[in-house]
Amino acid sequence: MSDQKEIVLLKCGELVLKGQNRSTFEDAMMKNARRRLEGLGKFHIWKSQSTVYVEPATDVEMDRVVERLQTVFGVVALCPARVVAKDWQAICAAAPDYLARDLAGAKTFKVNAKRSDKRFPMDSPAICRELGGLLLSRFPHLRVDVNQPEVTVTVEVREKDAYIHKNQLPGAGGIPVGTGGKAALLLSGGIDSPVAGYMMAKRGLELIAVHFASPPYTSERARQKVVALAEKLLPYTGRIRLFVVPFTQLQEQLRDKGPEEYFTLLMRRAMMRVAEQIAIREGCQGLITGESVGQVASQTIQALGVTDCVTTLPVLRPAIGMDKSEIVAIARKIDTFETSILPYEDCCTVFTPRHPRTRPKAEEVARIEAEMALDPALLDEAAQEAELTVLTLRGMENR
Ligand code: ATP
Ligand code: MG
Numbered sequence: 373m374s375d376q377k378e379i380v381l382l383k384c385g386e387l388v389l390k391g392q393n394r395s396t397f398e399d400a401m402m403k404n405a406r407r408r409l410e411g412l413g414k415f416h417i418w419k420s421q422s423t424v425y426v427e428p429a430t431d432v433e434m435d436r437v438v439e440r441l442q443t444v445f446g447v448v449a450l451c452p453a454r455v456v457a458k459d460w461q462a463i464c465a466a467a468p469d470y471l472a473r474d475l476a477g478a479k480t481f482k483v484n485a486k487r488s489d490k491r492f493p494m495d496s497p498a499i500c501r502e503l504g505g506l507l508l509s510r511f512p513h514l515r516v517d518v519n520q521p522e523v524t525v526t527v528e529v530r531e532k533d534a535y536i537h538k539n540q541l542p543g544a545g546g547i548p549v550g551t552g553g554k555a556a557l558l559l560s561g562g563i564d565s566p567v568a569g570y571m572m573a574k575r576g577l578e579l580i581a582v583h584f585a586s587p588p589y590t591s592e593r594a595r596q597k598v599v600a601l602a603e604k605l606l607p608y609t610g611r612i613r614l615f616v617v618p619f620t621q622l623q624e625q626l627r628d629k630g631p632e633e634y635f636t637l638l639m640r641r642a643m644m645r646v647a648e649q650i651a652i653r654e655g656c657q658g659l660i661t662g663e664s665v666g667q668v669a670s671q672t673i674q675a676l677g678v679t680d681c682v683t684t685l686p687v688l689r690p691a692i693g694m695d696k697s698e699i700v701a702i703a704r705k706i707d708t709f710e711t712s713i714l715p716y717e718d719c720c721t722v723f724t725p726r727h728p729r730t731r732p733k734a735e736e737v738a739r740i741e742a743e744m745a746l747d748p749a750l751l752d753e754a755a756q757e758a759e760l761t762v763l764t765l766r767g768m769e770n771r
Contacts, residue, residue: 377455378434380441381537382424385448385545398424400548401446407610408440410766420530421488427455438541443607445574446551447543453528453535458492460502463527467503467536468510471525474538475507480517483507484526492529499527545574549609552576555658555688556651558643559583559614561597561718564662564691566605566708567699571690572660573609580654581612582647582758584619586719594716599761604708606765615650615758619643619719622750627723629744635725636670637732638741640679642751648683649755658686664694669728678732 382405384398402417402424409415413432418425426441428434434452441450454470456462468475475481485499494502507525508514526537557569559581569579583598595616602614619642626638647659663671670679680687691699703709 377427379425379427379453379455379535380434380438381451381453381535382426382441382444382447382543383449383451383540384422384424385446385543385547394422397446397548397551398422400551401444404446404548404550404610405441405444408444408607408765409437412436412440440607441543442541443544444548445544445546445576445608446548448545449540449543451526451537451540453526453537456534456536458489458529458532458534460494463499463534463536464503464506467525467527468507470536471507471523471538474523475511475514478514478522480515480521481507481523481525482516482518482521484524485529486526487529489529489531499529503527544608547574547576549573549576550578552578553657554578554580554655555660556647556654556656557581557660558647558662559598559602560662560720561594561601561712561714561716562662563696563703563709563712564664564667564699565660566601566662566706566712567702568660568662568688568690569605570608570702570706570708572688573605575690577658577660579605579609579612579660580651580656581614582617582650583614584617584643584646584719586620586623586722587618589620589623589722590717590719593714594718597711597714597716599763600711601708602763604706604711606763608706611762611764613654614761614763616761617646617650617754617758619646619754622646622746622754623719623723625746625750626744629746630740632725633727633729634732634737634740635723636720636728637675637678637737638744639720639723640670640675641682641737641741644679644683644687645751646755646758648685649752650758651685653755656685658688659683660688660690662691662699663689664691664696664699667696669730672730674731674733675729678734678737681734 414429416427456466483500483504485496487496528535555577557579559565581602602612630638
């Protein structure tokens with residue numbers, strides 16, 4: 373066995389999960405990690421005592437492996453580690469070399485030891501003491517700080533091998549995508565909805581995306597922007613089925629037949645109904661929007677009530693209590709912000725009423741809809757004619 377072999381340890385999150393749940397959670401996380409690493413090489417991935425081990429079976433670029441694994445939900449922390457023979461001399465030879473860069477740049481460190489193989493001749497305190505002494509003699513500028521060390525060196529002696537761990541790196545947190553069911557994200561070209569999608573994927577939901585396009589009022593570039601936004605979510609979500617709904621006819625009818633101040637509400641109810649049809653057809657259990665109370669006229673609590681009541685699916689709005697600046701911070705983190713602010717018209721910004729109703733009543737809006745007597749087939753057609761694009765990381769990375 374080579375002394376140069378490096379692996380990555382993944383620490384699972386949500387410690388409250390127990391028994392069968394925990395194992396479902398870990399299995400899903402491993403499956404997602406495996407998918408995420410596709411194209412980088414071959415890996416053995418296994419778990420033991422709440423830690424998942426990712427071991428390259430071929431030559432790989434470790435930095436890229438770590439970077440990819442940092443987008444896998446369900447991983448709270450990652451830790452690169454060197455695999456060494458279960459032999460004290462081998463551990464002492466490998467540790468200073470493997471940790472050289474980290475230790476050279478630090479002032480303080482400590483050594484932790486875990487020994488699950490009790491046949492190993494040294495106990496944990498002895499490992500800490502001896503390796504600590506060795507590292508101090510090699511890096512004389514260092515000081516031991518057991519409370520807040522800059523570098524924590526962990527030596528783990530297991531059944532087959534020993535591992536020397538570097539410092540932990542932050543993982544994506546959350547719950548593995550797919551363990552929480554599936555929902556349809558109403559994805560506009562704005563800042564909020566991609567963030568909402570990311571937040572719900574983080575809570576374990578698999579996503580499909582539904583976008584409403586109204587050509588010629590909205591352009592092909594606006595549509596491309598939405599594709600680009602969905603692609604930005606792929607590292608977190610895995611593949612996304614994106615449905616682009618032809619919305620022009622419905623919007624024109626609503627503009628022509630409904631009272632102007634109700635236009636946005638009528639349009640949002642139509643969106644919900646079409647999205648619900650697609651969601652149910654695709655096996656989703658809920659809808660997701662990027663709405664936040666008070667952000668615009670259509671996002672008062674009364675207006676949200678009027679849009680909610682047209683669907684029986686739960687409407688998840690993870691940004692509901694967030695300030696724009698908080699949403700923007702996440703948009704920057706997931707790298708959707710720069711795309712979101714490209715200035716293309718969204719269907720929500722065409723035919724905008726001058727004086728939108730901000731405190732509508734559901735009965736009133738239902739009465740207006742009844743009077744307009746739109747052909748319900750228009751909604752069905754929009755849902756059926758939605759154009760599907762399947763976005764995958766493979767597709768994106770091959771470009
Ligand atoms: P965003 O930044 O997400 O566009 P916003 O503050 O601009 O949000 P609105 O335009 O009022 O908000 O839309 C509210 C929500 O409705 C969006 O977050 C999104 O979930 C959904 N939505 C708006 N326009 C569209 C669209 N063209 N296609 C799909 N969903 C949309
Ligand atoms: Mg918008």
